[in-house]
Amino acid sequence: MAQVACGIDIGGSGVKGALVDLESGQYIGDQIRIPTPDPATPEAVADVCRAVIDQLDVKPEVPIGVTFPAPVFDGVIPYMANLDQSWVDVDVRALMERHLGRPVVPLNDADAAGMAEVAYGAAKGHDGVIVFTTQGTGIGSAIIVNGTLLTNTELGHLEIDGHDAEKMASSGQKTVQGLNWDQWAQRLQRYYSHVEFLLNPDLFVVGGGVSENHEKFMPLLSLKTPMIPAKLLNTAGIVGAAYYAAHGRA
Numbered sequence: 001m002a003q004v005a006c007g008i009d010i011g012g013s014g015v016k017g018a019l020v021d022l023e024s025g026q027y028i029g030d031q032i033r034i035p036t037p038d039p040a041t042p043e044a045v046a047d048v049c050r051a052v053i054d055q056l057d058v059k060p061e062v063p064i065g066v067t068f069p070a071p072v073f074d075g076v077i078p079y080m081a082n083l084d085q086s087w088v089d090v091d092v093r094a095l096m097e098r099h100l101g102r103p104v105v106p107l108n109d110a111d112a113a114g115m116a117e118v119a120y121g122a123a124k125g126h127d128g129v130i131v132f133t134t135q136g137t138g139i140g141s142a143i144i145v146n147g148t149l150l151t152n153t154e155l156g157h158l159e160i161d162g163h164d165a166e167k168m169a170s171s172g173q174k175t176v177q178g179l180n181w182d183q184w185a186q187r188l189q190r191y192y193s194h195v196e197f198l199l200n201p202d203l204f205v206v207g208g209g210v211s212e213n214h215e216k217f218m219p220l221l222s223l224k225t226p227m228i229p230a231k232l233l234n235t236a237g238i239v240g241a242a243y244y245a246a247h248g249r250a
């Protein structure tokens with residue numbers, strides 16, 4: 001089993017990568033960040049990923065996981081919410097392998113972050129059904145059952161009261177719509193109680209930058225399921241991508 005793997009996290013504003021120590025879940029050396037090209041077409045982003053691994057000097061035998069802000073089904077993106085629409089139907093595994101010149105494991109960004117939380121973070125040691133959601137421009141989700149990831153869940157796109165859930169309850173929309181914590185918490189209440197009703201999980205873990213301010217909104221929610229903030233925050237996507245590339249499971 002590899003001791004080191006590389007994670008690359010493709011986001012709307014930056015493509016970030018780092019080498020990860022799989023024992024500790026910590027970065028080895030610095031993270032590289034290159035702004036996401038505009039337009040963020042598959043070829044342009046793949047070139048940036050190549051630059052990231054060149055700068056990190058990733059050796060050919062080191063497993064590489066790459067995250068996308070979209071489901072990745074059998075290497076292909078079926079649907080893209082918040083990045084250039086030219087990604088739809090692209091075989092991103094083939095694209096990345098062509099540009100990076102080696103095997104690549106592509107996966108959804110929230111799946112990666114959720115796995116990182118189970119392997120090294122807030123959900124470590126928790127069994128049962130864990131529903132991880134990551135708050136940002138969209139709402140990403142990962143469902144992990146006794147260590148096994150149910151890949152490509154899209155709980156950010158549940159339709160609630162006639163709205164796409166992430167257009168109503170993401171932290172990005174909190175900013176765009178200028179909602180205060182109380183107003184946003186009301187939307188979170190509607191969202192998470194619906195998810196709870198559908199899935200009856202054992203634990204909710206909430207990630208994304210806003211989870212640093214968890215004391216501003218978690219106490220305002222009334223749920224049966226315990227809810228805790230993520231621990232890895234900014235590193236979760238990269239660490240989870242590296243972990244998944246090396247292990248394939250939690």
Ligand code: BGC
Binds near residue numbers: 068070136139140156
């Ligand atoms: C996408 C998900 C992604 C999430 C966070 C959603 O809009 O559909 O696949 O995980 O945003 O980036």
